Amino acid sequence: MxxxxxxxxxxxxxxxxxxxxxxxxxxxxxxxxxxxxxxxxxxxxxxxxxxxxxxxxxxxxxxxxxxxxxxxxxxxxxxxxxxxxxxxxxxxxxxxxxxxxxxxxxxxDPACCLAGLCAPPAGVTSKTRPRFIKLLRPDDREKMTIPDEFVQQHLIGAESCPSSQKALIIGPTGKLWPVELDQRQSDVLYGEVWAEFLTAHDLSEGNILLFRYEVNMSFSVQVFLPNGCMKEYP
Missing domain, CATH: 2.40.330.10 (DNA-binding pseudobarrel domain)
Structure with a gap:
């Protein structure tokens, strides 16, 4: 869809x-x-x-x-x-x-979280949506871990997060990918749909993914080539 x-x-x-x-x-x-x-x-x-x-x-x-x-x-x-x-x-x-x-x-920051959002000042709510960045490594094809600091700051206690079994990935072409979520391991994206998402977008080691958290365990994703250029899709 x-x-x-x-x-x-x-x-x-x-x-x-x-x-x-x-x-x-x-x-x-x-x-x-x-x-x-x-x-x-x-x-x-x-x-x-x-x-x-x-x-x-x-x-x-x-x-x-x-x-x-x-x-x-x-x-x-x-x-x-x-x-x-x-x-x-x-x-x-x-x-x-x-x-x-x-x-x-x-x-x-070194935890891969958008600077200024992981620990906002007390009483201050940022209008910028939380984001994290991932440089793909060989093991990420089987499963990819969401940074622990991001999980602690933005996902624990979020609406529908504790009982959610899937994360909705909105790819760069606008297609929706319901990816399996293993919360026993600090929120790990894995399974057939995750592998299909990587294959469909021709992603492998060295590609860079920029995740933006939308709401209720949904993330929009932008893709970059190993040289840092934004990967463009038809």
């Missing part, structure tokens, strides 16, 4: 599990850099809206590679964003292109 309305998401780039070098210079695929670029030139200024909602100037650099490709990265200005937003080694980031010359940053 497919949803009646499918919205085309804005183009994104995902960088999972940042290394120390990524905190100084964030390499991005040419496909994303070309869409973000505000004009011509090997080095140009773009703006990245950080976790605090502040637009910050960053240099987008492009250089030809010996193999004929183009190397792209965020240079000057990126380390300041990392420092001011508390992003560190082992974190993951997603950049969403808003328009030419501007992107919005979201960050995921």
């Amino acid at each position: 497919a949803l009646s309305v499918r919205r085309q998401p804005r183009y994104k780039f995902a960088a999972p599990v940042l290394s120390p070098s990524c905190l100084q210079k964030l390499c991005v695929p040419w496909e994303f850099g070309a869409r973000l670029a505000a004009g011509a030139g090997d080095v140009q200024e773009v703006h990245v809206v950080d976790l605090l909602g502040k637009p910050r100037r960053v240099e987008l650099c492009m250089r030809p590679r010996p193999d004929g490709g183009v190397a792209c990265w965020l240079g000057a200005g990126w380390p300041e964003i990392v420092r001011k937003n508390g992003i560190g080694e082992g974190w993951s980031v997603v950049l969403r292109r808003e328009r030419r010359g501007m992107a919005t940053l979201t960050a995921y």
